[in-house]
Amino acid sequence: YGSSGINAEYGSILFPLIPGTHKIEMPMFVPESTSLLQKFTSWLLGTRPEFVDPKFVTQSDGREVTRVRSQGSISVSCNIMTKDISTAGYVVDSVHSKKP
Secondary structure: OOOOOOOOOEOOOOOOOOOEEEEEEEEEEEEOOOOHHHHHHHHHHOOOOOOOOHHHHHOOOOHHHOOEEEEEEEEEEEEEOOOOHHHHOOOOOOOOOOOO
8 A cells, every 4th residue: 555666766876987896886865855745645645756767867957956865875896898898989998908
């Protein structure tokens, strides 16, 4: 009852272009209701505010007027490989890349 079952926590990070294993801390946040009526309705129905478009988090338009609350952080571990990355138009620093 009253729950959409959707985890509406958001975060955004930039992945490095340097090859290797990277551990990145990603701050998480949740949208906040903008009015007392929205907060009451959210509490009454047991739902939390969420963005209509999940890609909104990665865009800069309109984010300065969005109310959010910090919700901790998660640790993201990723392995970056740069094989054939130049075909996509990227230039990788040869200092960090291994030579064949």
